[in-house]
Amino acid sequence: MTVAQNRTQPAATASVPVPRHQPLARWLRESPTGLLVLSVAIGAGSGLGAVAFRWLITAFTRLFSGHADYAAAGGQAHPWLPALGPWFLLITPVLAGLVYGPLVHRFAPEARGHGVPEVMYAVAERGGRIPAQVTVVKALASAMTIGSGGSVGREGPIVQIGSALGSTLGRLARLPEWRLRVLVACGAAGGIAATFNAPLAGPFFAMELILRDFAAESFGAVVLSSVTASVVGRAVFGNAAFLSLPPFALRNPVEYLLFVALGIVVGSCGVLFTRVLYLVEDACDWLWRGPEWLRPAAGGLLLGGLLLLLPEMYGVGYPVLQNAVQGRYVLGFLLLLLAGKILATSLTIGIGGSGGVFAPSLFIGAMGGTAFGIAAHTALPGLTASPGVYGLIGMGAAFASAARAPITAVVILFELTGQYTIILPMLTAIVVATLTGKALSRDTIYTLKLTRRGVDLTQHPQARRAARLPAAAALEPLPQPLGHDTGLETAARALALSGHGILPVLGPGGDYQGCVTAQAVAETLSNDQADARTVGDLAELPPLLTGESTVNEALDALTGAQGTGLPVLDPETRTLTGWITHQSILTALRGQEQG
Secondary structure, three states, rough: OOOOOOOOOHHHHHHEEEEEEEEOHHHHHOOOHHHHHHHHHHHHHHHHHHHHHHHHHHHHHHHOOOOOOOOOOOOOOOOHHHHHHHHHOOOHHHHHHHHHHHHHHHHHHOOEEEEEEHHHHHHHHHOOOOOOOOHHHHHHHHHHHHHHOOEEEOOHHHHHHHHHHHHHHHOOOOOHHHHHHHHHHHHHHHHHHHHHOOOOOOHHHHHHHHHOOOOOOHHHHHHHHHHHHHHHHHHOOOOOOOOOOOOOOOOOOOOHHHHHHHHHHHHHHHHHHHHHHHHHHHHHHHOOOOOOOHHHHHHHHHHHHHHHHHHOOOOHHHHHHHHHHOOOOOHHHHHHHHHHHHHHHHHHOOOOOOOOOOHHHHHHHHHHHHHHHHHHHHOEEEEEEEEHHHHHHHHHHHHHHOOOOHHHHHHHHHHHOOOOOOHHHHHHHHHHHHHHHHHHHHOOOOOOHHHOOOOOOOOOOHHHHOOOOEEEOOOOOOOEEEEOOHHHHHHHHHHHHOOOEEEEEOOOOOOOEEEEEHHHEEEHOOOOOOOHHHHHHHHHOOOOOOOOOHHHHHHHHHHHOOEEEEEEOOOOOOOOEEEEHHHHHHHHHHHHHHH
């Protein structure tokens, strides 16, 4: 993780008392207490948003399937359409796509997909600014996607919904960027905490994946938001663990070797999930030639066909996950469910559906882990625990490998299941899975989407801005060029007055011939035949910079230059358009940050 990316506030801000006569808005912007008040408000809003979102999912699931959760219904008919039997599954994704496809395309294109990368991008590149309409559009689109059979999770949508709420409230209060980023993280943490009844996992998810920083002040605000959202969520959903599982226990210390192997196997499955997800998305982009708003409905036919073959893929699929961990499926069917979930989730996202990938990664880990446990228990029945232990640990290992977030994986799995007895083997498998994921893939399931856009979150924010900023945005006036026939004595005086140590040289027709440096002139003047030479004889071509070159490229060129500046050239006309220096680049970057 990068170091304190959101700590851009002045060091003395936290210690400055707020006079009583200052208006409320200024108190909220500048006071540490104001930040905590806003975090509580966002936590309450995120909690209510999570409640409303889960209600929407249940309502649309009942509308489209006639059941509270069709994944466990075993391919039954819709109660309202009994004559169709299970064939209604071909229709529901199409009907839902006809509604949410135009909605997303018209009002909030960023609501498409799995949500978390968009929040990460907003925090890293846009100062935490997320359009307010994302809250409503994401909730409706994701609820319809999941309710109509889309095989995605609800954590991505609730993260984006809560983050949009935090961003909107922060912009209304006109907070500086660093505080706005914190409020976005508060919304994400609150959404996770409320929807999964996981007050500890919410802050770690937000800090490890969204802010990518554990600064003390931001962590306090995020925790407070998470606690508030959890109180709201528990008031509605109760205080029970999210998954109801029997207690598990280990039998032999030798099993830790098996948990190492489990981490490698399930960690590889997490990477496979990431690869297939983006491969299918690319294939859908390549195949689809119609309007984007119609894509979810057209792709819904493919999704419906898959659901008809494997109805366990309908929606989030937590009942199926729970059945697998409790040992109700055989080895072959577990592997089928694993492959089916990878394909169904990838297809749902690829056709333009809206939903998260966290729940599918848990599902994949549970199937792969339980299958591994069955094989281990068959080979070593007296030394191994029940296969459900491996399935439970596999859930965290798959997410840790795919998201590269081991702390979040440990905490959230513990809170989702309430199983403390397996914490040590869980840590072992999750660490191994994380290392496996890192060895097999540079990017995570979240960052790969941004990397494909040219955004590298491993870079410092200033470096990312420099990579996007064109050199044309950092130009200063061109210093007076030297003619090719200028004598060296005259050139030496001009170079000394310019302060750059380098000047451009123009030919007889005003065409650019290169640059001459003070060092080259000084060395030549010390030669006995210096009087017979001109700057045209000493001109050299530095690295070519055009208006389309990036600031990063300009910095690389300036690093190797002998002077303090370089010319920027129009490659077609061979004329100079300006001059670029380290100072002009810093000025442009500063203006970009403030803008």
